[in-house]
Amino acid sequence: MLHRFSISRMDLLVGVVNAVIVLSWTSAQWVMRIQDTQGLNESLSWAMLFVSVAVLFYRSRFPLTVTLATMVCTIVYYPASSTDGPMLLAFVIALYTLAALGHLVAAGVIAAVVFLTVVISEVLSDFAHMTESETIMLGGWIIAVPAIGAVVAHYRRYRAETAVALAETQLRSVAEERLRIARELHDAVGHHLSLINVQTAAALRKLRKDPLYRTEETLQVIADTSQLSLRELRAMVGVLREPGEDSPTGPGPSLEQLPSLVAAARASGLEVELRVDGSAALPVAVDAAAYRVVQESLTNVLRHAKAKRVQVKVVTGTSTLAVAVIDDGLGDPKGAKAGNGLTGMRERAESLGGTFTAGPRDDGGFSVEATWPLEVDR
Template identity: 80%
Template sequence: MKFSSLFRPMDLVVGAANAVVVISWSLVQWELRTRDVQGLNEDLGWIVMSVSVVALFFRSAFPLAVTLVTWAATLVYYPASSTDGPMLSAFVIALYTLAALGRLVAASVIAAATFVIVVVSEIIARFAHMTESETLMLAGWIVAVPAIGAVVAHYRRYRAETLVALAEAQRRSVAEERIRIARELHDAVGHHLSLINVQTAAALRKLRKDPSFRTEEVLEVVAQTSQLSLRELRAMVGVLREAGEDSPTGPGPGLAQLPSLVDAARASGLDVELRVDGGAELPVAVDAAAYRVVQESLTNVLRHARASRVQVRVVIGTSTLAVAVADDGVGDAKGASAPGNGLTGMRERAEGLGGTFNAGPREDGGFAVEAAWPLEVPK
């Protein structure tokens, strides 16, 4: 066993302090001939005192053994020695340590046994060493020591559980933040890259068929889309770099930006119909989530659905916001199924704010995505 596991710094300090007090006090009383009743065996008294003093240095490594050793030494010392010194202190400290380290049952049993021995022995001796009140006071203190240790043990346990809970909450918060950032990157940058991919792929097909095809219009759309992508990337990086939550982060995405989103999809060849009914001030989180759901739905249509027509409808009521995106495609508009992508990401955005989400094939063909949020976001 390593030295550090046997002797803790506080044990060394407490043990040394106890040794100085007990030995010096006893020596002074011995020299001044301040004696109680005649002891049975003075040499034995000094021996058990030394054992008790040394044992206390190991109180944290072997709490029960040290408590029993100091208890036995104390029981032997007072009948054996005529010097009524502070020999009891080592046992009291050991008993407290036993209870503070969670061994409350053992500490209570030893304290109860000590209480009985102290009271019965003084009654038999007709209170030759202490008065009735002093005996009861000493016995009461011995019983109170485990109770004090139990309070300390409870506090330590509570503190340890609190630290574990805080660490778990921090770990969960970091994981949720990573998922949120990944979702933002996927929805924002992924959408723009999908538009760029669709535009460039279509332009390449036309160039293969007609080498004289002019690509200025396509390149202009690609340039505008990439500029939007860079803008959103810079905004995200700026938010991540902010030192405080109160720092301005600029306007985030919202339904007010739907016209430009629809225009970009139209530039990719889709016939997009946008309809917005109602108007009200929306919670920022709900506004952003609704925009991202529409954005991701259009991205999935462009990448997977092989659709020619898309309907985007937004209904803003007094207590609910609903969005729906329906296409006439024949492909798989579900998008990626990996966590954080496609339908999974959209469902998280809806249900994370207390809303609902549904997606699936339409009876008359195509695919539909529907989401709704309460306008009062749950805390």
């Protein structure tokens, strides 16, 4: 139970400083017989002084209670004591703390009550204890203290909200980065593994039919594809290990690599027609996204469509890049709607302000079309 009443370091420091100032100042006045007016009850005044000094040590844990206690002690002390010391300091600190911790309504009400008490009592006593200017100055300080505390409270709230917003932004960035890495792995490594799977399955079928079938050409295609897959995987791992601008990331995916991509698809037995119209300096993000869309589309054709022919079109206009992959396969590739392929392609297009459509064609087959604006961050 004792830990509930522990004193923080800041409260301890403030309490000690207040105690030293109030007790030493008041004791010095008492010893030197410096008196303001005859007090009503000296014993009561000293009791109120010690109580206000003691309770201030718990100002942060019980801000409202400490403020009310110091207010009562202050109101009782000055009429009861003949020594006009800085006993008011404990109440000022407690009132500021109450406002700074966000209890603005309570701090305002207490400040108003004390202000009215001081002003009315002095007016009724014809300013026997303070002059008019001193009364106005004291009242101004009583109002200013919770106002300063309110500013501090608003600043603390702003910092807390900023910290929360920053944490949410960081979490969102991490999620987006994980999604980007998942897309890259799916599109790059997944494509090469699909080619290897198709080549291996085709070679096994031919070996079952003809045990003397020579597999050197197929194995060479598999070796080249796996080497390319390992190269892309190493590049991605390198980026993850050294996430700086000067990290050796190697050449990124680009439409300039389409000929080698088409050649790998042709080696799998697919008849691929590549048509490129127009040219322009493409933003890096658009260039990479367009390549990945074509790559994933060819992967889906090889894995699901059972197509014989596929046409790849790349058209670069004055303000738009468009790609299309059209095959003569089943028209509704198995898993195309439920898998990650089409979802990833749509995200690659729409995240850069582009469009994406995919679906069966009326005359058979399946088509994938995507467009991007050329005016994006490079």
